[in-house]
Amino acid sequence: MTPEPLTRDVCRTGRPGRQRAVLAALGFGVVVVLAASVAALGGWWTPWAARYVQGVDVSWHQGPIDWRTLAADDVAFAYIKATEGGDHVDARFAFNWREAAAAGLYRGAYHFFTLCQPGARQAANFIAVVPRDAGALPAAVDLEHMGPCRRGPTMSDVVGEARIFMDALEAHYGVRPIIYTTREFHDAHLSGVEGERFWIRSLGVPPRFRERDWIIWQHHNRGHKRGVSGPIDLNAFRGDLAALARFAGGTP
Secondary structure, eight states: OOOOOHHHHHHHTSSHHHHHHHHHHHHHHHHHHHHHHHHHTTSOOOTTGGGSEEEEEEOGGGOSOOHHHHHTTTOOEEEEEEEETTTEEOTTHHHHHHHHHHTTOEEEEEEEOOSSSOHHHHHHHHHHHSOOOTTOOOOEEEEOOOSOOSSSOOOSOHHHHHHHHHHHHHHHHSSOOEEEEOHHHIIIIITTOOSOOEEEEOSSSOOSSSTTTEEEEEEEEEEOOTTOSSOEEEEEESSOHHHHHHHHTTOO
16 A cells, blocks of 8 residues: 655644654664665575575686585585587686585586577587586576577577477486576566476575476575675575485486
8 A cells, every 4th residue: 555645744733744754764774774784694584495405506707616615604506607608608617517526515507598599509518518427416507588689689489499408408418407597587488388397586585486396496696605705696405405416316
């Protein structure tokens, strides 16, 4: 409901409106202080996510990572950016891939899917970069890009090209990739997709779409973990450590 304007109270007596204004200002100040305190503590705490196994996703944007220190800060798994589009390779993928494993983390690779290159070409880029290592988490395809292509037309059949990409990876790695997506992209392109497993971005609250299908939940996009100098994405795996181990073995 929309509150009545303060001017109506001021016209009546002059006092209630002023009191409300003061209370509103005090309330706003409390919100600002709380927000600043939360930010200082590293972001919104999401108690719903605490029941699940915790993980992160990273790319070159995080810079150098001390993986052993990160692994010791309540992190069990990591998704690492490998490729983007038809030709881009993340500059820190090889290092992050090697060091995450050395730190004892379950790790998987993800590809940022663009709407500017055929799915087959993007799959070839990913396959050329990401090794077929036993015990790796299923590959992930990041489907969130909504902007126009800088070069070439935007693909007309997003789902069809994404399936070509996923089919190629499944044939090569022996396990079906999972789909990372946002509500915006899902509603625009993926609402009719069935039979896939999802990694859902839903900051601060449990996913309210694909409730039955999500297996990983990105609940924070500016978290803080030891071993990383700046903000980092935080994720929750829907299960316990035994389920995560099975997931890494290719079992849903």
